[in-house]
Amino acid sequence: MSSGTIIFLILVVGVTVMGFVAAGWGKANLQHFDEWALGGRRFGTLVSWFLLGGDLYTAYTFVAVPALIYGAGALGFFAVPYATIAYPVVFILLARFWTVAKKRGYITSADFVRDRYGDRALEIAIAITGVIAALPYIALQLIGMKTVFSQIGGAFGAGGGFVALGIAFVVLAAYTYNSGLRAPAMIAFVKDALIYITVIAAIVVIPAALGGWGHVFASAQAAMAARPVAPGTAPAGILLSPGMYFAYATMAFGSCLSLFIYPHSITSLLAAKSKFVIQRNAALLPAYSLLLGFLALLGFCALAAGIATKDPNAIVPMLFAKYFPDWFAGLANAAIVIGALVPAAIMAIGAANLLASNVFKEFSAQRPPGETRIAKYLTLAVCACALIFVVELPVQYAITLQLLGGAWMLQIFPAFAFGLYTRWFHPTALLLGWAAGMLTGSGMAYWTFRATGKFGSVFPLQLGSLKLIGFIALYALIANLAVAALATLAFNAAKASKGTDGTTAQDYAV
Amino acid sequence: MKRRAWYWLLIAPFVATLWPPFYNHADPALFGLPFFYWYQLLWVVLTSLLLWFVLLMTREPKDV
Numbered sequence: 001m002s003s004g005t006i007i008f009l010i011l012v013v014g015v016t017v018m019g020f021v022a023a024g025w026g027k028a029n030l031q032h033f034d035e036w037a038l039g040g041r042r043f044g045t046l047v048s049w050f051l052l053g054g055d056l057y058t059a060y061t062f063v064a065v066p067a068l069i070y071g072a073g074a075l076g077f078f079a080v081p082y083a084t085i086a087y088p089v090v091f092i093l094l095a096r097f098w099t100v101a102k103k104r105g106y107i108t109s110a111d112f113v114r115d116r117y118g119d120r121a122l123e124i125a126i127a128i129t130g131v132i133a134a135l136p137y138i139a140l141q142l143i144g145m146k147t148v149f150s151q152i153g154g155a156f157g158a159g160g161g162f163v164a165l166g167i168a169f170v171v172l173a174a175y176t177y178n179s180g181l182r183a184p185a186m187i188a189f190v191k192d193a194l195i196y197i198t199v200i201a202a203i204v205v206i207p208a209a210l211g212g213w214g215h216v217f218a219s220a221q222a223a224m225a226a227r228p229v230a231p232g233t234a235p236a237g238i239l240l241s242p243g244m245y246f247a248y249a250t251m252a253f254g255s256c257l258s259l260f261i262y263p264h265s266i267t268s269l270l271a272a273k274s275k276f277v278i279q280r281n282a283a284l285l286p287a288y289s290l291l292l293g294f295l296a297l298l299g300f301c302a303l304a305a306g307i308a309t310k311d312p313n314a315i316v317p318m319l320f321a322k323y324f325p326d327w328f329a330g331l332a333n334a335a336i337v338i339g340a341l342v343p344a345a346i347m348a349i350g351a352a353n354l355l356a357s358n359v360f361k362e363f364s365a366q367r368p369p370g371e372t373r374i375a376k377y378l379t380l381a382v383c384a385c386a387l388i389f390v391v392e393l394p395v396q397y398a399i400t401l402q403l404l405g406g407a408w409m410l411q412i413f414p415a416f417a418f419g420l421y422t423r424w425f426h427p428t429a430l431l432l433g434w435a436a437g438m439l440t441g442s443g444m445a446y447w448t449f450r451a452t453g454k455f456g457s458v459f460p461l462q463l464g465s466l467k468l469i470g471f472i473a474l475y476a477l478i479a480n481l482a483v484a485a486l487a488t489l490a491f492n493a494a495k496a497s498k499g500t501d502g503t504t505a506q507d508y509a510v
Numbered sequence: 511m512k513r514r515a516w517y518w519l520l521i522a523p524f525v526a527t528l529w530p531p532f533y534n535h536a537d538p539a540l541f542g543l544p545f546f547y548w549y550q551l552l553w554v555v556l557t558s559l560l561l562w563f564v565l566l567m568t569r570e571p572k573d574v
Contacts, residue, residue, distance in 0.1 A: 081550055249529065
Protein backbone atom coordinates (compact mmCIF):
# COMPACT_ATOMS: atom_id res chain seq x y z
CA MET A 1 0.00 0.00 0.00
CA SER A 2 1.33 3.47 -0.82
CA SER A 3 1.80 6.13 1.88
CA GLY A 4 -1.06 8.14 0.38
CA THR A 5 -3.47 5.21 0.70
CA ILE A 6 -2.44 4.58 4.33
CA ILE A 7 -3.03 8.23 5.31
CA PHE A 8 -6.34 8.16 3.47
CA LEU A 9 -7.47 5.01 5.32
CA ILE A 10 -6.44 6.27 8.77
CA LEU A 11 -8.36 9.54 8.34
CA VAL A 12 -11.50 7.96 6.93
CA VAL A 13 -11.66 5.22 9.59
CA GLY A 14 -10.94 7.85 12.28
CA VAL A 15 -13.92 10.04 11.35
CA THR A 16 -16.19 7.00 11.13
CA VAL A 17 -15.42 6.22 14.77
CA MET A 18 -16.07 9.89 15.62
CA GLY A 19 -19.46 9.69 13.89
CA PHE A 20 -20.60 6.94 16.27
CA VAL A 21 -18.97 8.40 19.38
CA ALA A 22 -20.79 11.70 18.72
CA ALA A 23 -24.01 10.12 20.04
CA GLY A 24 -22.65 10.54 23.58
CA TRP A 25 -21.84 14.26 23.09
CA GLY A 26 -23.66 16.26 25.77
CA LYS A 27 -25.38 13.14 27.23
CA ALA A 28 -28.59 13.84 25.34
CA ASN A 29 -31.72 11.75 24.98
CA LEU A 30 -31.63 11.08 21.24
CA GLN A 31 -35.24 9.88 21.22
CA HIS A 32 -36.18 13.56 21.46
CA PHE A 33 -36.67 15.09 17.97
CA ASP A 34 -34.85 18.35 18.82
CA GLU A 35 -31.89 16.43 20.20
CA TRP A 36 -31.51 14.02 17.28
CA ALA A 37 -32.31 16.43 14.41
CA LEU A 38 -30.85 19.70 15.73
CA GLY A 39 -28.30 18.65 18.35
CA GLY A 40 -30.61 20.11 21.00
CA ARG A 41 -30.23 23.67 19.54
CA ARG A 42 -27.19 24.15 21.75
CA PHE A 43 -24.31 24.78 19.31
CA GLY A 44 -22.21 27.85 20.06
CA THR A 45 -20.29 30.07 17.65
CA LEU A 46 -17.34 27.74 17.10
CA VAL A 47 -19.27 24.49 16.56
CA SER A 48 -21.74 26.33 14.32
CA TRP A 49 -18.92 27.82 12.28
CA PHE A 50 -17.44 24.40 11.54
CA LEU A 51 -20.84 22.81 11.01
CA LEU A 52 -22.12 25.51 8.62
CA GLY A 53 -18.79 25.69 6.81
CA GLY A 54 -18.72 21.91 6.48
CA ASP A 55 -22.32 21.91 5.32
CA LEU A 56 -22.42 24.75 2.78
CA TYR A 57 -18.98 24.44 1.23
CA THR A 58 -19.25 20.82 0.16
CA ALA A 59 -16.58 18.72 -1.47
CA TYR A 60 -18.60 18.99 -4.65
CA THR A 61 -18.39 22.81 -4.48
CA PHE A 62 -14.63 22.68 -4.11
CA VAL A 63 -14.40 20.42 -7.17
CA ALA A 64 -17.11 21.98 -9.35
CA VAL A 65 -16.25 25.69 -9.03
CA PRO A 66 -12.68 25.33 -10.40
CA ALA A 67 -14.17 23.05 -13.09
CA LEU A 68 -16.60 25.82 -14.06
CA ILE A 69 -13.77 28.37 -14.32
CA TYR A 70 -11.78 25.88 -16.39
CA GLY A 71 -14.71 25.59 -18.81
CA ALA A 72 -16.39 29.03 -18.75
CA GLY A 73 -13.63 31.41 -17.59
CA ALA A 74 -14.57 34.55 -15.61
CA LEU A 75 -18.27 33.62 -15.59
CA GLY A 76 -17.52 30.78 -13.15
CA PHE A 77 -16.28 33.33 -10.61
CA PHE A 78 -19.90 34.33 -9.88
CA ALA A 79 -19.63 31.90 -6.96
CA VAL A 80 -17.54 34.50 -5.11
CA PRO A 81 -20.01 37.44 -5.10
CA TYR A 82 -22.70 34.82 -4.45
CA ALA A 83 -20.87 33.53 -1.36
CA THR A 84 -20.36 37.16 -0.24
CA ILE A 85 -23.84 38.65 -0.46
CA ALA A 86 -25.41 35.51 0.98
CA TYR A 87 -24.22 36.60 4.44
CA PRO A 88 -26.17 39.84 4.80
CA VAL A 89 -29.19 37.68 3.95
CA VAL A 90 -28.29 35.27 6.76
CA PHE A 91 -27.64 38.14 9.15
CA ILE A 92 -31.10 39.64 8.72
CA LEU A 93 -33.48 37.03 7.34
CA LEU A 94 -32.25 33.79 8.88
CA ALA A 95 -31.62 35.38 12.27
CA ARG A 96 -35.31 36.36 12.27
CA PHE A 97 -36.29 32.84 11.23
CA TRP A 98 -34.18 31.36 14.04
CA THR A 99 -36.05 33.52 16.58
CA VAL A 100 -39.53 32.47 15.51
CA ALA A 101 -38.42 28.83 15.07
CA LYS A 102 -37.05 28.72 18.60
CA LYS A 103 -40.21 30.23 20.10
CA ARG A 104 -42.60 28.01 18.16
CA GLY A 105 -40.50 24.82 18.04
CA TYR A 106 -39.97 24.56 14.27
CA ILE A 107 -37.50 22.08 12.81
CA THR A 108 -38.11 22.83 9.10
CA SER A 109 -39.06 25.75 6.82
CA ALA A 110 -42.38 24.02 6.09
CA ASP A 111 -43.19 23.97 9.85
CA PHE A 112 -43.09 27.77 9.75
CA VAL A 113 -45.16 28.03 6.56
CA ARG A 114 -47.81 25.71 8.03
CA ASP A 115 -48.00 27.70 11.27
CA ARG A 116 -48.01 31.09 9.54
CA TYR A 117 -50.56 30.38 6.80
CA GLY A 118 -52.55 27.47 8.24
CA ASP A 119 -52.54 25.84 4.81
CA ARG A 120 -51.79 22.13 4.50
CA ALA A 121 -51.35 22.14 0.69
CA LEU A 122 -48.78 24.95 0.86
CA GLU A 123 -46.93 23.08 3.63
CA ILE A 124 -46.67 19.95 1.47
CA ALA A 125 -45.54 21.94 -1.59
CA ILE A 126 -42.75 23.60 0.41
CA ALA A 127 -41.64 20.30 1.96
CA ILE A 128 -41.64 18.33 -1.30
CA THR A 129 -39.65 21.09 -3.05
CA GLY A 130 -36.96 20.79 -0.37
CA VAL A 131 -36.79 17.01 -0.62
CA ILE A 132 -36.48 16.90 -4.41
CA ALA A 133 -33.84 19.61 -4.35
CA ALA A 134 -31.84 17.75 -1.68
CA LEU A 135 -31.77 14.33 -3.37
CA PRO A 136 -29.59 15.14 -6.40
CA TYR A 137 -27.35 17.19 -4.07
CA ILE A 138 -26.71 14.09 -1.93
CA ALA A 139 -26.16 12.06 -5.10
CA LEU A 140 -23.47 14.52 -6.22
CA GLN A 141 -21.64 14.08 -2.91
CA LEU A 142 -21.65 10.32 -3.44
CA ILE A 143 -20.40 10.78 -7.00
CA GLY A 144 -17.53 12.89 -5.67
CA MET A 145 -16.56 10.07 -3.30
CA LYS A 146 -16.76 7.49 -6.08
CA THR A 147 -14.41 9.57 -8.27
CA VAL A 148 -11.81 9.55 -5.48
CA PHE A 149 -12.20 5.82 -4.81
CA SER A 150 -11.70 4.89 -8.45
CA GLN A 151 -8.69 7.21 -8.67
CA ILE A 152 -6.97 5.61 -5.65
CA GLY A 153 -7.40 2.27 -7.40
CA GLY A 154 -6.49 -1.12 -5.89
CA ALA A 155 -9.19 -2.51 -3.61
CA PHE A 156 -10.88 0.93 -3.60
CA GLY A 157 -11.30 0.90 -7.35
CA ALA A 158 -13.08 -2.49 -7.40
CA GLY A 159 -16.19 -2.34 -9.60
CA GLY A 160 -15.39 1.23 -10.69
CA GLY A 161 -15.35 2.41 -7.06
CA PHE A 162 -18.88 1.14 -6.40
CA VAL A 163 -17.83 -1.42 -3.77
CA ALA A 164 -16.04 1.20 -1.66
CA LEU A 165 -18.95 3.61 -2.22
CA GLY A 166 -21.39 0.95 -0.98
CA ILE A 167 -19.36 0.56 2.23
CA ALA A 168 -19.05 4.33 2.71
CA PHE A 169 -22.79 4.65 2.23
CA VAL A 170 -23.65 2.01 4.86
CA VAL A 171 -21.32 3.72 7.33
CA LEU A 172 -22.83 7.16 6.59
CA ALA A 173 -26.39 5.91 7.01
CA ALA A 174 -25.54 4.01 10.21
CA TYR A 175 -23.92 6.86 12.12
CA THR A 176 -26.49 9.41 10.96
CA TYR A 177 -29.25 7.09 12.16
CA ASN A 178 -27.42 6.56 15.42
CA SER A 179 -26.15 10.05 16.31
CA GLY A 180 -28.28 12.49 14.28
CA LEU A 181 -26.86 15.98 13.65
CA ARG A 182 -24.15 15.51 16.29
CA ALA A 183 -22.27 13.16 13.92
CA PRO A 184 -21.66 15.63 11.07
CA ALA A 185 -21.08 18.41 13.63
CA MET A 186 -18.20 16.48 15.17
CA ILE A 187 -16.75 15.26 11.85
CA ALA A 188 -16.94 18.80 10.45
CA PHE A 189 -13.94 19.78 12.60
CA VAL A 190 -11.75 17.23 10.80
CA LYS A 191 -13.26 17.98 7.41
CA ASP A 192 -12.69 21.71 7.61
CA ALA A 193 -9.18 21.38 9.01
CA LEU A 194 -8.24 19.07 6.11
CA ILE A 195 -9.86 21.38 3.55
CA TYR A 196 -8.01 24.44 4.89
CA ILE A 197 -4.67 22.61 4.90
CA THR A 198 -4.99 21.25 1.37
CA VAL A 199 -6.46 24.37 -0.21
CA ILE A 200 -3.93 26.74 1.35
CA ALA A 201 -1.09 24.44 0.25
CA ALA A 202 -2.54 24.30 -3.27
CA ILE A 203 -2.87 28.06 -3.67
CA VAL A 204 0.65 28.63 -2.41
CA VAL A 205 2.44 25.84 -4.28
CA ILE A 206 0.67 25.52 -7.63
CA PRO A 207 0.74 29.14 -8.92
CA ALA A 208 4.37 29.46 -7.80
CA ALA A 209 5.29 26.31 -9.74
CA LEU A 210 3.58 27.85 -12.79
CA GLY A 211 5.58 31.09 -12.60
CA GLY A 212 3.23 33.31 -10.56
CA TRP A 213 -0.36 34.55 -11.00
CA GLY A 214 0.50 36.96 -13.81
CA HIS A 215 1.82 34.12 -15.88
CA VAL A 216 -1.10 31.83 -14.93
CA PHE A 217 -3.66 34.36 -16.18
CA ALA A 218 -1.76 35.09 -19.41
CA SER A 219 -1.43 31.38 -20.25
CA ALA A 220 -5.04 30.65 -19.30
CA GLN A 221 -6.26 33.49 -21.53
CA ALA A 222 -4.20 32.12 -24.44
CA ALA A 223 -5.48 28.57 -23.84
CA MET A 224 -9.12 29.73 -23.82
CA ALA A 225 -8.66 31.92 -26.92
CA ALA A 226 -7.32 28.90 -28.80
CA ARG A 227 -10.52 26.89 -28.19
CA PRO A 228 -13.07 26.47 -30.98
CA VAL A 229 -16.12 28.69 -30.31
CA ALA A 230 -19.75 27.93 -31.17
CA PRO A 231 -21.12 30.49 -33.67
CA GLY A 232 -22.94 33.42 -32.07
CA THR A 233 -21.30 33.04 -28.65
CA ALA A 234 -18.38 34.94 -27.14
CA PRO A 235 -15.29 32.91 -26.24
CA ALA A 236 -14.51 32.29 -22.58
CA GLY A 237 -11.78 34.50 -21.14
CA ILE A 238 -10.34 35.91 -17.94
CA LEU A 239 -12.81 38.81 -18.18
CA LEU A 240 -16.57 38.79 -18.81
CA SER A 241 -17.95 39.58 -22.24
CA PRO A 242 -20.49 42.46 -21.88
CA GLY A 243 -23.29 40.15 -23.05
CA MET A 244 -22.80 38.11 -19.88
CA TYR A 245 -22.96 40.95 -17.32
CA PHE A 246 -26.61 40.35 -16.62
CA ALA A 247 -26.13 36.57 -16.40
CA TYR A 248 -23.25 37.03 -13.93
CA ALA A 249 -25.19 39.38 -11.65
CA THR A 250 -28.45 37.42 -11.73
CA MET A 251 -26.66 34.13 -11.04
CA ALA A 252 -24.93 35.62 -8.01
CA PHE A 253 -28.10 37.31 -6.70
CA GLY A 254 -30.48 34.40 -7.37
CA SER A 255 -28.12 31.86 -5.80
CA CYS A 256 -27.59 33.99 -2.70
CA LEU A 257 -31.34 34.03 -2.07
CA SER A 258 -31.70 30.26 -2.37
CA LEU A 259 -28.58 29.10 -0.48
CA PHE A 260 -30.10 29.40 2.97
CA ILE A 261 -33.51 27.99 2.23
CA TYR A 262 -32.15 24.57 1.29
CA PRO A 263 -33.14 22.01 3.97
CA HIS A 264 -29.53 21.29 4.96
CA SER A 265 -28.82 25.01 5.56
CA ILE A 266 -31.98 25.40 7.67
CA THR A 267 -31.07 22.32 9.72
CA SER A 268 -27.57 23.63 10.52
CA LEU A 269 -28.80 27.16 11.27
CA LEU A 270 -31.54 26.04 13.65
CA ALA A 271 -28.97 24.03 15.62
CA ALA A 272 -27.38 27.32 16.80
CA LYS A 273 -28.05 28.21 20.42
CA SER A 274 -28.95 31.87 19.83
CA LYS A 275 -29.70 34.46 17.19
CA PHE A 276 -26.41 36.07 18.12
CA VAL A 277 -24.51 32.89 17.19
CA ILE A 278 -26.04 33.08 13.70
CA GLN A 279 -25.19 36.76 13.27
CA ARG A 280 -21.66 36.26 14.51
CA ASN A 281 -21.28 33.39 12.04
CA ALA A 282 -22.58 35.54 9.19
CA ALA A 283 -19.53 37.74 9.83
CA LEU A 284 -17.12 34.80 10.27
CA LEU A 285 -18.21 32.39 7.52
CA PRO A 286 -16.88 34.57 4.65
CA ALA A 287 -13.48 33.05 5.55
CA TYR A 288 -14.69 30.01 3.62
CA SER A 289 -15.74 32.20 0.70
CA LEU A 290 -12.23 33.60 0.50
CA LEU A 291 -10.89 30.05 0.40
CA LEU A 292 -13.42 29.17 -2.30
CA GLY A 293 -12.37 32.23 -4.33
CA PHE A 294 -8.72 31.25 -4.38
CA LEU A 295 -9.58 27.63 -5.04
CA ALA A 296 -11.72 28.72 -8.01
CA LEU A 297 -8.58 30.21 -9.56
CA LEU A 298 -7.10 26.69 -9.71
CA GLY A 299 -9.30 26.35 -12.81
CA PHE A 300 -6.96 28.85 -14.52
CA CYS A 301 -3.94 27.02 -13.08
CA ALA A 302 -5.16 23.83 -14.73
CA LEU A 303 -5.38 25.65 -18.07
CA ALA A 304 -1.93 27.16 -17.59
CA ALA A 305 -0.50 23.75 -16.64
CA GLY A 306 -1.83 22.34 -19.90
CA ILE A 307 -4.14 19.85 -18.20
CA ALA A 308 -6.53 18.47 -20.82
CA THR A 309 -9.45 16.30 -19.76
CA LYS A 310 -12.94 15.45 -20.91
CA ASP A 311 -14.15 15.52 -17.28
CA PRO A 312 -13.48 19.03 -15.88
CA ASN A 313 -14.48 17.78 -12.39
CA ALA A 314 -11.23 15.80 -12.35
CA ILE A 315 -8.94 18.85 -12.65
CA VAL A 316 -8.50 19.44 -8.90
CA PRO A 317 -7.45 15.83 -8.12
CA MET A 318 -5.25 15.91 -11.26
CA LEU A 319 -3.48 19.09 -10.10
CA PHE A 320 -2.84 17.51 -6.70
CA ALA A 321 -1.43 14.35 -8.29
CA LYS A 322 0.83 16.48 -10.50
CA TYR A 323 2.24 18.96 -7.97
CA PHE A 324 2.24 17.15 -4.60
CA PRO A 325 3.93 14.06 -3.13
CA ASP A 326 1.91 10.89 -2.77
CA TRP A 327 1.20 11.23 0.98
CA PHE A 328 -0.20 14.74 0.50
CA ALA A 329 -2.41 13.60 -2.38
CA GLY A 330 -3.76 10.98 0.07
CA LEU A 331 -4.59 13.78 2.50
CA ALA A 332 -6.37 15.70 -0.27
CA ASN A 333 -8.36 12.60 -1.26
CA ALA A 334 -9.42 12.10 2.36
CA ALA A 335 -10.48 15.78 2.46
CA ILE A 336 -12.76 15.22 -0.53
CA VAL A 337 -14.34 12.03 0.86
CA ILE A 338 -14.85 13.39 4.39
CA GLY A 339 -15.91 16.70 2.86
CA ALA A 340 -18.68 14.80 1.08
CA LEU A 341 -19.77 12.78 4.13
CA VAL A 342 -20.56 15.84 6.28
CA PRO A 343 -23.03 17.59 3.95
CA ALA A 344 -24.50 14.27 2.78
CA ALA A 345 -25.43 13.43 6.38
CA ILE A 346 -26.96 16.88 7.02
CA MET A 347 -28.87 16.82 3.73
CA ALA A 348 -30.29 13.38 4.59
CA ILE A 349 -31.38 14.64 8.03
CA GLY A 350 -32.90 17.83 6.54
CA ALA A 351 -34.87 15.91 3.91
CA ALA A 352 -36.00 13.30 6.46
CA ASN A 353 -37.19 16.07 8.82
CA LEU A 354 -39.35 17.53 6.05
CA LEU A 355 -40.87 14.16 5.23
CA ALA A 356 -41.46 13.19 8.88
CA SER A 357 -42.68 16.58 10.11
CA ASN A 358 -44.61 17.92 7.10
CA VAL A 359 -45.46 15.35 4.46
CA PHE A 360 -46.55 12.19 6.26
CA LYS A 361 -48.43 14.18 8.85
CA GLU A 362 -48.96 17.85 9.32
CA PHE A 363 -46.79 19.98 11.59
CA SER A 364 -47.77 19.98 15.24
CA ALA A 365 -45.80 21.89 17.87
CA GLN A 366 -46.40 19.03 20.33
CA ARG A 367 -43.98 16.76 18.41
CA PRO A 368 -45.77 13.48 19.11
CA PRO A 369 -43.48 10.67 20.29
CA GLY A 370 -42.55 8.38 17.44
CA GLU A 371 -41.81 11.30 15.10
CA THR A 372 -38.08 10.96 15.83
CA ARG A 373 -38.22 7.27 15.03
CA ILE A 374 -39.96 7.98 11.71
CA ALA A 375 -37.34 10.63 10.84
CA LYS A 376 -34.52 8.19 11.68
CA TYR A 377 -35.94 5.51 9.39
CA LEU A 378 -36.52 8.12 6.68
CA THR A 379 -32.86 9.15 6.84
CA LEU A 380 -31.98 5.62 5.80
CA ALA A 381 -34.57 5.78 3.01
CA VAL A 382 -33.25 9.13 1.73
CA CYS A 383 -29.67 7.81 1.67
CA ALA A 384 -30.83 4.68 -0.15
CA CYS A 385 -32.64 6.77 -2.78
CA ALA A 386 -29.49 8.81 -3.37
CA LEU A 387 -27.40 5.64 -3.72
CA ILE A 388 -29.85 4.12 -6.22
CA PHE A 389 -29.69 7.44 -8.07
CA VAL A 390 -25.90 7.16 -8.36
CA VAL A 391 -25.81 3.48 -9.31
CA GLU A 392 -28.71 3.47 -11.76
CA LEU A 393 -28.48 6.80 -13.56
CA PRO A 394 -25.70 8.50 -15.54
CA VAL A 395 -23.78 11.26 -13.71
CA GLN A 396 -25.24 13.90 -16.04
CA TYR A 397 -28.73 13.29 -14.57
CA ALA A 398 -27.57 14.21 -11.08
CA ILE A 399 -25.87 17.37 -12.34
CA THR A 400 -28.92 18.40 -14.39
CA LEU A 401 -31.31 17.71 -11.53
CA GLN A 402 -29.16 19.65 -9.10
CA LEU A 403 -29.25 22.59 -11.52
CA LEU A 404 -33.05 22.34 -11.84
CA GLY A 405 -33.26 21.82 -8.07
CA GLY A 406 -31.65 25.24 -7.56
CA ALA A 407 -34.38 26.89 -9.67
CA TRP A 408 -37.11 24.92 -7.88
CA MET A 409 -35.74 25.68 -4.41
CA LEU A 410 -35.95 29.44 -4.96
CA GLN A 411 -39.71 29.12 -5.54
CA ILE A 412 -40.36 28.70 -1.80
CA PHE A 413 -38.82 32.14 -1.21
CA PRO A 414 -42.07 34.18 -1.31
CA ALA A 415 -43.89 31.92 1.18
CA PHE A 416 -40.87 31.51 3.44
CA ALA A 417 -38.89 34.77 3.37
CA PHE A 418 -41.71 37.27 2.68
CA GLY A 419 -43.75 35.35 5.21
CA LEU A 420 -41.22 36.25 7.90
CA TYR A 421 -42.21 39.91 7.48
CA THR A 422 -45.73 40.07 6.15
CA ARG A 423 -48.95 38.09 6.07
CA TRP A 424 -50.17 40.08 3.07
CA PHE A 425 -50.03 37.19 0.57
CA HIS A 426 -52.97 34.79 0.49
CA PRO A 427 -51.86 31.16 1.08
CA THR A 428 -53.56 29.85 -2.06
CA ALA A 429 -52.04 32.71 -4.06
CA LEU A 430 -48.60 31.65 -2.79
CA LEU A 431 -49.32 28.10 -3.91
CA LEU A 432 -50.34 29.33 -7.37
CA GLY A 433 -47.18 31.48 -7.52
CA TRP A 434 -45.07 28.48 -6.51
CA ALA A 435 -46.62 26.40 -9.30
CA ALA A 436 -46.04 29.20 -11.82
CA GLY A 437 -42.40 29.48 -10.74
CA MET A 438 -41.81 25.73 -10.95
CA LEU A 439 -43.34 25.62 -14.46
CA THR A 440 -41.44 28.70 -15.68
CA GLY A 441 -38.11 27.41 -14.35
CA SER A 442 -38.56 23.91 -15.75
CA GLY A 443 -39.88 25.26 -19.05
CA MET A 444 -36.93 27.62 -19.55
CA ALA A 445 -34.46 24.86 -18.66
CA TYR A 446 -36.15 22.54 -21.14
CA TRP A 447 -35.99 25.26 -23.79
CA THR A 448 -32.19 25.51 -23.34
CA PHE A 449 -32.04 21.73 -23.69
CA ARG A 450 -33.95 21.85 -26.96
CA ALA A 451 -31.84 24.74 -28.29
CA THR A 452 -28.36 23.66 -27.20
CA GLY A 453 -28.54 19.93 -26.43
CA LYS A 454 -27.92 20.34 -22.70
CA PHE A 455 -29.70 21.83 -19.71
CA GLY A 456 -28.36 25.26 -18.78
CA SER A 457 -28.88 27.65 -15.90
CA VAL A 458 -29.31 30.79 -18.02
CA PHE A 459 -32.03 31.77 -20.48
CA PRO A 460 -31.93 34.46 -23.20
CA LEU A 461 -35.03 36.56 -22.55
CA GLN A 462 -36.02 38.75 -25.52
CA LEU A 463 -37.54 42.09 -24.47
CA GLY A 464 -38.18 43.95 -27.69
CA SER A 465 -34.77 44.51 -29.21
CA LEU A 466 -33.03 43.81 -25.90
CA LYS A 467 -31.74 40.27 -25.25
CA LEU A 468 -31.18 39.60 -21.55
CA ILE A 469 -29.28 36.41 -20.79
CA GLY A 470 -30.25 35.80 -17.16
CA PHE A 471 -30.45 33.19 -14.40
CA ILE A 472 -33.47 30.92 -14.91
CA ALA A 473 -34.15 30.59 -11.17
CA LEU A 474 -34.55 34.35 -10.86
CA TYR A 475 -36.82 34.67 -13.92
CA ALA A 476 -38.95 31.91 -12.39
CA LEU A 477 -39.06 33.79 -9.07
CA ILE A 478 -40.30 36.92 -10.84
CA ALA A 479 -43.11 34.91 -12.48
CA ASN A 480 -43.85 33.37 -9.08
CA LEU A 481 -44.11 36.76 -7.33
CA ALA A 482 -46.22 38.27 -10.10
CA VAL A 483 -48.75 35.44 -9.94
CA ALA A 484 -48.80 35.40 -6.12
CA ALA A 485 -49.39 39.17 -5.96
CA LEU A 486 -52.11 39.24 -8.63
CA ALA A 487 -53.90 36.23 -7.12
CA THR A 488 -53.76 37.83 -3.66
CA LEU A 489 -55.42 40.98 -5.03
CA ALA A 490 -58.08 38.79 -6.66
CA PHE A 491 -58.71 36.84 -3.41
CA ASN A 492 -58.91 40.09 -1.47
CA ALA A 493 -61.41 41.51 -3.96
CA ALA A 494 -63.48 38.33 -3.54
CA LYS A 495 -63.17 38.72 0.26
CA ALA A 496 -61.83 35.16 0.60
CA SER A 497 -60.73 33.96 4.07
CA LYS A 498 -56.97 34.23 4.58
CA GLY A 499 -56.67 31.22 6.88
CA THR A 500 -55.36 31.31 10.43
CA ASP A 501 -51.98 32.60 11.55
CA GLY A 502 -50.52 30.64 14.50
CA THR A 503 -47.76 33.20 15.12
CA THR A 504 -47.94 36.54 16.87
CA ALA A 505 -45.77 39.65 16.53
CA GLN A 506 -43.96 38.71 19.78
CA ASP A 507 -42.72 35.46 18.22
CA TYR A 508 -40.48 37.42 15.85
CA ALA A 509 -39.11 39.83 18.47
CA VAL A 510 -35.78 39.13 20.09
CA MET B 511 -35.99 49.95 16.53
CA LYS B 512 -33.48 52.74 15.97
CA ARG B 513 -30.57 50.29 15.95
CA ARG B 514 -32.05 48.51 12.92
CA ALA B 515 -31.14 51.55 10.82
CA TRP B 516 -27.60 50.16 10.69
CA TYR B 517 -28.94 47.26 8.59
CA TRP B 518 -29.13 49.63 5.62
CA LEU B 519 -25.33 49.56 5.46
CA LEU B 520 -25.61 45.96 4.31
CA ILE B 521 -26.85 47.13 0.90
CA ALA B 522 -23.27 48.14 0.06
CA PRO B 523 -21.95 44.64 -0.85
CA PHE B 524 -24.91 44.12 -3.21
CA VAL B 525 -24.28 47.40 -5.03
CA ALA B 526 -20.54 46.78 -5.17
CA THR B 527 -20.68 43.23 -6.57
CA LEU B 528 -23.83 43.10 -8.69
CA TRP B 529 -22.81 45.65 -11.31
CA PRO B 530 -20.02 43.92 -13.28
CA PRO B 531 -19.16 46.90 -15.56
CA PHE B 532 -17.69 48.51 -12.39
CA TYR B 533 -14.96 45.94 -12.08
CA ASN B 534 -14.66 43.97 -15.30
CA HIS B 535 -11.10 45.21 -15.99
CA ALA B 536 -7.67 43.61 -16.01
CA ASP B 537 -5.94 46.72 -14.60
CA PRO B 538 -4.77 47.61 -12.03
CA ALA B 539 -3.50 44.10 -11.29
CA LEU B 540 -2.37 43.06 -7.81
CA PHE B 541 0.25 40.30 -7.37
CA GLY B 542 -0.58 39.27 -10.94
CA LEU B 543 -4.33 38.99 -10.20
CA PRO B 544 -6.47 41.04 -12.62
CA PHE B 545 -8.64 43.75 -10.97
CA PHE B 546 -11.79 41.68 -11.64
CA TYR B 547 -10.55 38.99 -9.24
CA TRP B 548 -8.92 40.88 -6.42
CA TYR B 549 -11.73 43.44 -6.27
CA GLN B 550 -14.32 40.72 -5.67
CA LEU B 551 -12.08 38.88 -3.18
CA LEU B 552 -11.59 42.19 -1.37
CA TRP B 553 -15.37 42.51 -1.03
CA VAL B 554 -15.50 39.14 0.72
CA VAL B 555 -13.30 40.65 3.44
CA LEU B 556 -15.09 44.02 3.47
CA THR B 557 -18.48 42.34 3.82
CA SER B 558 -17.22 40.32 6.74
CA LEU B 559 -15.94 43.48 8.48
CA LEU B 560 -19.16 45.33 7.70
CA LEU B 561 -21.25 42.53 9.22
CA TRP B 562 -19.08 42.58 12.33
CA PHE B 563 -19.53 46.34 12.63
CA VAL B 564 -23.33 46.13 12.20
CA LEU B 565 -23.37 43.34 14.78
CA LEU B 566 -21.57 45.53 17.31
CA MET B 567 -23.89 48.47 16.66
CA THR B 568 -27.12 46.46 16.88
CA ARG B 569 -26.42 43.86 19.56
CA GLU B 570 -28.47 43.94 22.73
CA PRO B 571 -26.74 43.68 26.12
CA LYS B 572 -28.43 40.32 26.75
CA ASP B 573 -27.08 38.73 23.53
CA VAL B 574 -24.72 35.83 24.08
